[in-house]
Amino acid sequence: MRGTVSSHKTADDAKKQAENTAxxxxxxxxxxxxxxxxxLLVRALTHRSYAYENGGxxxxxxxxxxxxxxxxxxxxxxxxxxxxxxxxxxxxKLRAAVVNSRALAEVGRGLDLGSFIRLGRGEEGTGGRDxxxxxxxxxxxxxxxxxxxxxxxxxxxxxHRLFDPLIEKSSNLGAGLDWKTSLQELTAAEGLGxxxxxxxxxxxxxxxxxxxxxxxxxxxxxxxxxxSKKEAEQQAAExxxxxxxxxxxxxEAAAKAAAESGTDSAxxxxxxxxxxxxxxxxxxxxxxxxxxxxxxxxxxxxxxx
Numbered sequence: 196m197r198g199t200v201s202s203h204k205t206a207d208d209a210k211k212q213a214e215n216t217a218x219x220x221x222x223x224x225x226x227x228x229x230x231x232x233x234x235l236l237v238r239a240l241t242h243r244s245y246a247y248e249n250g251g252x253x254x255x256x257x258x259x260x261x262x263x264x265x266x267x268x269x270x271x272x273x274x275x276x277x278x279x280x281x282x283x284x285x286x287x288k289l290r291a292a293v294v295n296s297r298a299l300a301e302v303g304r305g306l307d308l309g310s311f312i313r314l315g316r317g318e319e320g321t322g323g324r325d326x327x328x329x330x331x332x333x334x335x336x337x338x339x340x341x342x343x344x345x346x347x348x349x350x351x352x353x354x355h356r357l358f359d360p361l362i363e364k365s366s367n368l369g370a371g372l373d374w375k376t377s378l379q380e381l382t383a384a385e386g387l388g389x390x391x392x393x394x395x396x397x398x399x400x401x402x403x404x405x406x407x408x409x410x411x412x413x414x415x416x417x418x419x420x421x422x423s424k425k426e427a428e429q430q431a432a433e434x435x436x437x438x439x440x441x442x443x444x445x446x447e448a449a450a451k452a453a454a455e456s457g458t459d460s461a462x463x464x465x466x467x468x469x470x471x472x473x474x475x476x477x478x479x480x481x482x483x484x485x486x487x488x489x490x491x492x493x494x495x496x497x498x499x500x
Contacts, residue, residue: 223311227337227353231344239340242329244315255336262339265347269354270294273362288372292365293358297426299331302357308333321401327422374432378409381439388412390435392428409435
């Protein structure tokens with residue numbers, strides 16, 4: 196009897212888990228806008244940590260490999276067509292601003308993708324559902340799954356829907372495509388020297404927070420924090436770039452105002468000089484008119500006499 200109850204409980208638990216999985220997949224498919232073949236979606240969501248803990252199941256790594264190529268192709272094609280005048284180097288910077296782990300992770304968070312991933316207990320316990328690398332890899336695997344199940348047109352439509360806002364934002368970033376490179380270019384132009392970054396970290400190994408300070412010539416111009424050293428340094432570089440750029444703009448504005456003020460003063464002096472000359476000329480003419488009156492009268496009198 197006890198064995199029968201236990202088996203029934205196990206069967207019920209399995210049924211409930213299957214129902215929950217199906218429900219969650221339906222929710223994710225709704226957000227993606229596509230209904231995928233069930234086994235393919237399950238594989239796309241299976242992280243290697245879960246696969247290893249459950250007897251070596253197939254992982255999402257091959258789908259990730261495929262999805263990375265599909266994503267790169269669609270983004271590259273979009274950038275090529277929408278920016279016909281940009282050189283190859285700038286196009287590469289734009290693509291790197293869109294196709295990177297941090298950007299992909301943010302898109303994944305927008306889908307709440309972390310809640311659907313099949314993770315092993317170890318990754319689960321160390322915050323794996325919000326790790327940028329896991330979210331990025333899983334999103335690429337999902338794109339690969341859409342490509343296999345629905346074709347390139349559907350995968351391209353999904354990429355556009357998820358990434359076009361990011362592509363547009365990156366196109367307007369300018370210096371923000373790579374704040375560290377932009378800061379180095381700015382400090383070189385301003386003759387300030389090469390930036391350096393002092394990084395500290397706090398928190399346990401699975402949930403570290405990094406803080407970076409951007410220093411140029413021994414002066415700290417900005418700080419930043421992030422879940423990785425790179426993210427913290429980029430934020431610090433952005434802060435420093437904005438501070439140095441603002442100071443440079445203020446100097447340029449002050450110099451321009453001073454130059455305009457000097458021009459106005461010179462112009463005012465010239466006007467005053469012209470007025471003085473005009474006054475002198477007018478005075479001379481009036482004097483000439485006045486002196487000619489008695490002379491004319493004297494001539495007339497002489498003629499009468």
